[in-house]
Amino acid sequence: MAKEKKLVESITARDEDFAQWYTDVVREAKLCDYSGVKGCLNYLPNGYAIWENIQSNLDKRFKETGVENVYLPVLIPESLLQKEKDHIEGFAPEVAWVTHGGTEELQERFCIRPTSETLFCDVWSKTVQSYRDLPKVWNQWCSVLRWEKTTRPFLRSREFLWQEGHTIHATYEEAEERTLLMRDVYKNFVEEDLAIPLVTGKKTPSEKFAGAQDTYTIEALMHDGKALQSGTSHFFGNAFADAFDIKYSDKNNELHSVYETSWGLSTRIIGAIIMVHGDDSGLVLPPHIAPVQTRVVPIAQHKEGVLEKAEELLANLKAAGYRVEIDKSEKSPGWKFSEQEMLGIPTRIEIGPKDIENNQVVVVRRDTREKIVVSLEEITEKLTEILETIQKDMYRKAKAFLDSHIHTVLTMEDMVKTAQEETGFIKAMWCGDEACEETIKEQTGGVTSRCIPEEEEHLSDVCVCCGKPAKHMVYWGKAY
Amino acid sequence: MAKEKKLVESITARDEDFAQWYTDVVREAKLCDYSGVKGCLNYLPNGYAIWENIQSNLDKRFKETGVENVYLPVLIPESLLQKEKDHIEGFAPEVAWVTHGGTEELQERFCIRPTSETLFCDVWSKTVQSYRDLPKVWNQWCSVLRWEKTTRPFLRSREFLWQEGHTIHATYEEAEERTLLMRDVYKNFVEEDLAIPLVTGKKTPSEKFAGAQDTYTIEALMHDGKALQSGTSHFFGNAFADAFDIKYSDKNNELHSVYETSWGLSTRIIGAIIMVHGDDSGLVLPPHIAPVQTRVVPIAQHKEGVLEKAEELLANLKAAGYRVEIDKSEKSPGWKFSEQEMLGIPTRIEIGPKDIENNQVVVVRRDTREKIVVSLEEITEKLTEILETIQKDMYRKAKAFLDSHIHTVLTMEDMVKTAQEETGFIKAMWCGDEACEETIKEQTGGVTSRCIPEEEEHLSDVCVCCGKPAKHMVYWGKAY
Numbered sequence: 001m002a003k004e005k006k007l008v009e010s011i012t013a014r015d016e017d018f019a020q021w022y023t024d025v026v027r028e029a030k031l032c033d034y035s036g037v038k039g040c041l042n043y044l045p046n047g048y049a050i051w052e053n054i055q056s057n058l059d060k061r062f063k064e065t066g067v068e069n070v071y072l073p074v075l076i077p078e079s080l081l082q083k084e085k086d087h088i089e090g091f092a093p094e095v096a097w098v099t100h101g102g103t104e105e106l107q108e109r110f111c112i113r114p115t116s117e118t119l120f121c122d123v124w125s126k127t128v129q130s131y132r133d134l135p136k137v138w139n140q141w142c143s144v145l146r147w148e149k150t151t152r153p154f155l156r157s158r159e160f161l162w163q164e165g166h167t168i169h170a171t172y173e174e175a176e177e178r179t180l181l182m183r184d185v186y187k188n189f190v191e192e193d194l195a196i197p198l199v200t201g202k203k204t205p206s207e208k209f210a211g212a213q214d215t216y217t218i219e220a221l222m223h224d225g226k227a228l229q230s231g232t233s234h235f236f237g238n239a240f241a242d243a244f245d246i247k248y249s250d251k252n253n254e255l256h257s258v259y260e261t262s263w264g265l266s267t268r269i270i271g272a273i274i275m276v277h278g279d280d281s282g283l284v285l286p287p288h289i290a291p292v293q294t295r296v297v298p299i300a301q302h303k304e305g306v307l308e309k310a311e312e313l314l315a316n317l318k319a320a321g322y323r324v325e326i327d328k329s330e331k332s333p334g335w336k337f338s339e340q341e342m343l344g345i346p347t348r349i350e351i352g353p354k355d356i357e358n359n360q361v362v363v364v365r366r367d368t369r370e371k372i373v374v375s376l377e378e379i380t381e382k383l384t385e386i387l388e389t390i391q392k393d394m395y396r397k398a399k400a401f402l403d404s405h406i407h408t409v410l411t412m413e414d415m416v417k418t419a420q421e422e423t424g425f426i427k428a429m430w431c432g433d434e435a436c437e438e439t440i441k442e443q444t445g446g447v448t449s450r451c452i453p454e455e456e457e458h459l460s461d462v463c464v465c466c467g468k469p470a471k472h473m474v475y476w477g478k479a480y
Numbered sequence: 481m482a483k484e485k486k487l488v489e490s491i492t493a494r495d496e497d498f499a500q501w502y503t504d505v506v507r508e509a510k511l512c513d514y515s516g517v518k519g520c521l522n523y524l525p526n527g528y529a530i531w532e533n534i535q536s537n538l539d540k541r542f543k544e545t546g547v548e549n550v551y552l553p554v555l556i557p558e559s560l561l562q563k564e565k566d567h568i569e570g571f572a573p574e575v576a577w578v579t580h581g582g583t584e585e586l587q588e589r590f591c592i593r594p595t596s597e598t599l600f601c602d603v604w605s606k607t608v609q610s611y612r613d614l615p616k617v618w619n620q621w622c623s624v625l626r627w628e629k630t631t632r633p634f635l636r637s638r639e640f641l642w643q644e645g646h647t648i649h650a651t652y653e654e655a656e657e658r659t660l661l662m663r664d665v666y667k668n669f670v671e672e673d674l675a676i677p678l679v680t681g682k683k684t685p686s687e688k689f690a691g692a693q694d695t696y697t698i699e700a701l702m703h704d705g706k707a708l709q710s711g712t713s714h715f716f717g718n719a720f721a722d723a724f725d726i727k728y729s730d731k732n733n734e735l736h737s738v739y740e741t742s743w744g745l746s747t748r749i750i751g752a753i754i755m756v757h758g759d760d761s762g763l764v765l766p767p768h769i770a771p772v773q774t775r776v777v778p779i780a781q782h783k784e785g786v787l788e789k790a791e792e793l794l795a796n797l798k799a800a801g802y803r804v805e806i807d808k809s810e811k812s813p814g815w816k817f818s819e820q821e822m823l824g825i826p827t828r829i830e831i832g833p834k835d836i837e838n839n840q841v842v843v844v845r846r847d848t849r850e851k852i853v854v855s856l857e858e859i860t861e862k863l864t865e866i867l868e869t870i871q872k873d874m875y876r877k878a879k880a881f882l883d884s885h886i887h888t889v890l891t892m893e894d895m896v897k898t899a900q901e902e903t904g905f906i907k908a909m910w911c912g913d914e915a916c917e918e919t920i921k922e923q924t925g926g927v928t929s930r931c932i933p934e935e936e937e938h939l940s941d942v943c944v945c946c947g948k949p950a951k952h953m954v955y956w957g958k959a960y
Binding site: 033035036037040041042043044045048049051052068069070071072073074075076077080092093094095096097098099100101102103110112119122123126127138142143145147159161 | 513529
């Protein structure tokens with residue numbers, strides 16, 4: 001009993017201390033923990049299973065657009081990392097260096113990949129010759145390492161898991177199209193399968209990826225009103241192609257530089273799932289991505305016939321293709337409910353002697369706690385409908401939260417006041433000058449430009465900060 | 481035309497120079513290539529797609545036995561690697577050391593994981609307390625790095641992809657059972673899905689994994705008569721548990737050490753697929769694991785209706801669940817055939833004006849080149865049958881080759897003669913003394929003990945080498 005008691009006591013209320021609540025959920029749902037390697041995480045079975053579902057879902061979407069998977073080395077020679085100047089400036093301060101192999105000191109240092117643009121370019125510079133070799137649309141699922149000072153589960157750690165797509169194309173237009181296509185793939189995946197509504201757009205130059213011409217981002221809003229950059233798609237123009245001398249000959253035998261893109265989404269997104277959907281009872285997982293969609297909980301399981309019927313139900317649900325499990329432990333139903341809720345399993349199915357008598361089960365939704373009585377004959381069919389309703393309702397709820405946390409400001413005074421009194425995104429006009437971004441950040445205590453949306457609204461003619469003519473409408477916000 | 485010509489000219493005959501043939505197939509089938517990072521490979525789309533199919537197939541088999549996937553850090557602190565003495569002795573000479581993070585020199589060095597026993601033990605030493613926490617049956621798909629001096633595609637490289645399973649158990653028996661279960665999972669997978677027959681058994685002490693009490697192995701025979709260790713399953717007893725202090729309290733609150741296992745299979749197995757099944761026309765992939773199972777090749781595709789009909793066929797096959805593609809390029813049918821054969825695609829389906837007239841297609845098997853005329857109505861059904869026949873025939877052929885390359889010897893003279901004149905496995909009795917293994921290796925020019933099979937035959941009473949009483953029958957062979 002001591003252990004069970006701990007389970008419930010140890011969760012901080014979400015609105016009391018959001019950061020502590022987050023840490024508690026990650027720990028109690030056993031998603032990941034700090035490893036003995038400073039700054040690195042152990043991705044435990046419950047957390048990794050979410051990542052596996054994200055991987056298989058996203059990988060399918062990638063392949064439908066013609067993506068091929070590859071795997072390039074974990075090490076990058078220092079000379080290779082240095083070929084593109086903006087890129088090395090961005091990454092050199094935060095890479096880990098390998099200096100010895102076995103007992104030998106190496107002639108050239110290698111870094112552990114912080115991202116792999118340089119490796120992909122190196123392969124292509126040696127193998128691409130003709131327009132017939134184009135495009136290359138490659139992706140790899142791997143881990144990368146950046147020597148971060150602070151660690152927060154899923155949100156920031158030295159090593160994290162991600163996919164990094166890299167592509168080269170014959171024309172500017174085709175590469176730009178791919179950049180936007182992958183932003184859309186991310187957007188559709190996150191909205192449809194993770195039930196997380198997004199604000200999307202282009203990064204301002206100061207927030208771009210090191211070496212990119214344009215960075216497109218999808219930004220989600222956490223329950224504490226902070227933004228989380230959840231996936232990015234970069235258009236490089238010819239920058240890497242020129243640095244790495246990747247040229248192709250066209251049909252007339254004329255040489256041209258290729259155009260490049262890259263795009264990535266990481267285990268960070270698991271942090272978004274927790275912080276968008278979770279509540280005071282723990283994790284709430286969207287059915288599309290939940291490793292377990294329903295947990296069968298026998299009630300009064302010592303009574304004759306209950307366990308048999310529960311096992312029969314389990315087998316039927318499994319056969320119907322659901323991801324399902326049963327809790328046959330000796331714990332009381334109340335404790336079993338708490339555990340299922342902590343793990344965020346979208347539904348539980350209660351089945352006890354009375355239910356069996358009435359030829360029914362009780363489905364309890366994790367998101368709303370609504371109880372739905374379903375006949376045993378209909379459950380394998382009906383459960384799909386319930387899970388789909390949960391998926392849609394979770395999105396709708398998060399969308400309503402997002403919409404009610406977007407504020408429009410026209411003056412700097414308003415900007416500062418809104419940043420102090422409200423949470424969420426702030427829409428405001430901007431002149432395009434990095435100095436104004438700096439001023440806003442300072443005066444608001446950390447509000448940064450999140451993105452310039454595809455469809456800009458004309459809020460006013462002038463920059464909210466300096467009053468000079470406005471170039472763009474920008475979404476601003478405090479961010480993770 | 482120059483490029484097409486190259487395709488065919490560049491393959492060395494398999495029986496003329498096996499090593500060169502292997503390199504040629506890897507290159508021309510575009511499976512992988514040497515990267516700019518010395519000793520590391522680029523796994524290209526055609527090669528990585530095979531690995532993806534291996535992963536999903538094997539992962540499903542793992543999960544059916546209760547395996548949970550996790551991900552632990554790529555870095556191991558030096559002090560952690562040193563905790564188990566045999567283990568550090570085995571691996572220290574071949575790891576890469578990280579000494580700097582960003583611009584700072586680290587207080588303690590980290591190595592890039594060569595294998596992760598120490599990390600898994602570290603997690604468990606901090607989290608396992610009670611018998612209720614056992615067993616842990618964990619696995620991770622990742623890359624590992626060992627500072628090898630030589631590189632051969634898939635067979636030996638500094639970084640390679642693999643899965644490493646690690647488990648802990650309350651009892652000796654349960655851990656031993658898991659060790660054998662995973663050997664069986666490997667064996668069934670490799671025989672059923674890769675169509676590669678095996679010799680299996682226990683390693684002699686000199687060939688065991690660093691730190692293991694017993695190592696079980698699956699050994700395949702390549703077409704050149706050399707063995708390839710294709711997967712291993714290790715039983716550690718309490719060795720790591722004691723070094724890492726992993727103890728659990730039983731129902732009576734008494735403390736015990738846990739028992740541990742680990743098991744791994746790597747991209748090396750792709751080398752086995754190539755070297756067991758490949759021929760002078762290139763790769764031959766088993767249908768169960770082939771990324772593409774059939775390629776539709778339109779004949780006289782400029783003629784009216786041919787391409788339409790071919791596309792219709794492609795769509796039907798796709799809808800029926802086959803992994804299928806079409807070659808609509810401007811190349812001649814002969815060149816298209818050569819390319820499909822080089823890539824090892826198990827079947828091609830030829831469809832031309834005459835076929836359409838007769839409402840039929842011609843299916844050509846990659847393994848036997850047999851042509852099978854099938855009516856258009858029946859093709860979606862019939863193809864499954866053809867692919868299954870290919871799968872079985874490939875296994876049968878490889879099994880006949882294996883069986884005809886197992887030699888029994890009773891004297892050292894015979895051992896040396898057989899090693900000189902024949903290729904394949906040699907069965908001979910052994911006294912259990914490492915000195916005899918050394919003598920055999922020297923006198924035969926490199927024959928080593930491959931394994932002690934589960935069912936030993938009694939060939940004679942005495943060791944083939946020293947004449948002292950024999951303890952075991954051993955499979956010997958030259959190995960990759």
